[in-house]
Amino acid sequence: MAQQSEQLDGIFQALADPTRRAVLGRLGRGPASISDLAKPFDMALPSFMKHIHFLEGSGLIQTRKEGRVRTCAIDKQRFAAIETWLSEQRALWEGRTDRLEQFVLKTQDKETQK
Amino acid sequence: MAQQSEQLDGIFQALADPTRRAVLGRLGRGPASISDLAKPFDMALPSFMKHIHFLEGSGLIQTRKEGRVRTCAIDKQRFAAIETWLSEQRALWEGRTDRLEQFVLKTQDKETQK
DNA sequence: ATGATACTTAGCCTTATGGCTCAGCAATCA
DNA sequence: TGATTGCTGAGCCATAAGGCTAAGTATCAT
Numbered sequence: 001m002a003q004q005s006e007q008l009d010g011i012f013q014a015l016a017d018p019t020r021r022a023v024l025g026r027l028g029r030g031p032a033s034i035s036d037l038a039k040p041f042d043m044a045l046p047s048f049m050k051h052i053h054f055l056e057g058s059g060l061i062q063t064r065k066e067g068r069v070r071t072c073a074i075d076k077q078r079f080a081a082i083e084t085w086l087s088e089q090r091a092l093w094e095g096r097t098d099r100l101e102q103f104v105l106k107t108q109d110k111e112t113q114k
Numbered sequence: 115m116a117q118q119s120e121q122l123d124g125i126f127q128a129l130a131d132p133t134r135r136a137v138l139g140r141l142g143r144g145p146a147s148i149s150d151l152a153k154p155f156d157m158a159l160p161s162f163m164k165h166i167h168f169l170e171g172s173g174l175i176q177t178r179k180e181g182r183v184r185t186c187a188i189d190k191q192r193f194a195a196i197e198t199w200l201s202e203q204r205a206l207w208e209g210r211t212d213r214l215e216q217f218v219l220k221t222q223d224k225e226t227q228k
Numbered sequence: 229a230t231g232a233t234a235c236t237t238a239g240c241c242t243t244a245t246g247g248c249t250c251a252g253c254a255a256t257c258a
Numbered sequence: 259t260g261a262t263t264g265c266t267g268a269g270c271c272a273t274a275a276g277g278c279t280a281a282g283t284a285t286c287a288t
Contacts, residue, residue, distance in 0.1 A: 005132050016126035018119050028206030035234060047277050068234045068285040076207060092142030149264060161247050182255045182264050
């Protein structure tokens with residue numbers, strides 16, 4: 001449970017950056033090398049590498065070096081953790097009145113007063 | 115598109131913190147005041163407030179002040195953005211060989227050499 | 229054997245994050 | 259009216275994030 005939470009920390013943090021999401025988008029179409037992945041981004045390679053390391057640390061991708069080329073690929077299993085969390089969250093909503101809070105928030109026309 | 119990306123930045127960043135995920139878990143069971151929400155956490159109120167503001171900024175919750183009490187509630191719609199992104203990501207995987215990358219990564223027993 | 233390629237390491241810089249305290253301020257309660 | 263409750267604002271602090279450059283190492287090609 002606790003370790004699951006830390007895992008989610010890393011996963012969501014990894015997803016919170018547009019560069020990293022774009023990398024995942026590219027890897028969704030198949031494995032690629034670091035330099036191939038880096039090409040679309042106007043960023044120094046070491047900066048880009050930090051994103052790769054972050055993604056690998058979160059478990060969302062795996063990498064493997066062969067010769068001088070490091071190949072990256074998505075680890076689909078890790079995405080299941082996101083789905084699980086979302087399901088748990090949604091499970092809470094269901095079987096609940098569900099009219100109340102929309103009412104609570106909408107009646108006073110968005111007047112989020114100080 | 116671009117603004118969607120920034121929206122996702124905020125949403126995922128908001129989810130990347132255990133306190134904030136716990137707050138969402140609590141709010142999943144229904145609206146609550148700031149001080150009720152803060153009770154379980156061993157944290158000064160202003161610190162806790164930052165999390166609430168972050169959540170509100172991301173759109174995952176909405177708040178409304180009545181008298182001296184501010185009530186918070188989940189905005190379920192925002193969660194759809196996460197599902198959408200996940201679906202898009204999964205759409206990329208599907209209709210693809212799908213054996214290749216697992217092979218690429220698993221053959222060399224995890225020897226992620228330097 | 230040289231040179232180019234593909235990372236990798238180290239370190240610097242700026243901004244953001246997540247915690248704190250101390251001091252308000254407005255709404256209720258006694 | 260005075261005290262308590264429930265936030266709110268300002269500002270400090272330490273660490274992490276995300277960018278950079280410069281220099282290094284290991285392959286691979288010639």
